Amino acid sequence: MSKPVDVGSLKVGSYIILDNEPCRIVDLTKSKPGKHGSAKARIVAIGVFDGVKRSIVKPVDAQAEVPIIEKRSGQVIALLPTAVQIMDLETYEVIEAPFPEDENLKSKLSPGTEIEYWRILDRVKIMRTK
Numbered sequence: 001m002s003k004p005v006d007v008g009s010l011k012v013g014s015y016i017i018l019d020n021e022p023c024r025i026v027d028l029t030k031s032k033p034g035k036h037g038s039a040k041a042r043i044v045a046i047g048v049f050d051g052v053k054r055s056i057v058k059p060v061d062a063q064a065e066v067p068i069i070e071k072r073s074g075q076v077i078a079l080l081p082t083a084v085q086i087m088d089l090e091t092y093e094v095i096e097a098p099f100p101e102d103e104n105l106k107s108k109l110s111p112g113t114e115i116e117y118w119r120i121l122d123r124v125k126i127m128r129t130k
Helices: 102-107
Strands: 002-006 015-018 023-028 042-046 053-059 061-066 072-081 081-089 096-100 113-121 123-129
Touching: 015 042, 023 113, 053 113, 081 123, 102 123
Parallel strands: none
Antiparallel strands: 002 061, 015 023, 015 061, 023 042, 042 053, 072 081, 072 113, 081 096, 113 123
8 A cells, every 4th residue: 555745745764666666765855946847856765675776856746656554563473484474463363474684683583573574565574573
């Protein structure tokens, strides 16, 4: 799920959808309006799931899609060969998430560990242990 917002209201550290991928904005520069055009914003963002750097240039009064991020708590049930099985602590629903790329975080995962995970655009990412 996502919602439209004005490009001019985005800030560094907020999130945006570029190429159907949720990304965190790392650099944002806005130009002044010129004689023959409107002000433009140049956005550089890094993908949440794939880590790829993307950039776009848009007028500040244009619309951009911003992902709705659900920050949830869960508990690791099992470590599967390709994924981590997580039980949500509120709904008790069991989901699977890919292993995090961060080796430090990956080493802390074991059955019974409480974690924080994000659900963005029907995809899941483990962010940290509690």
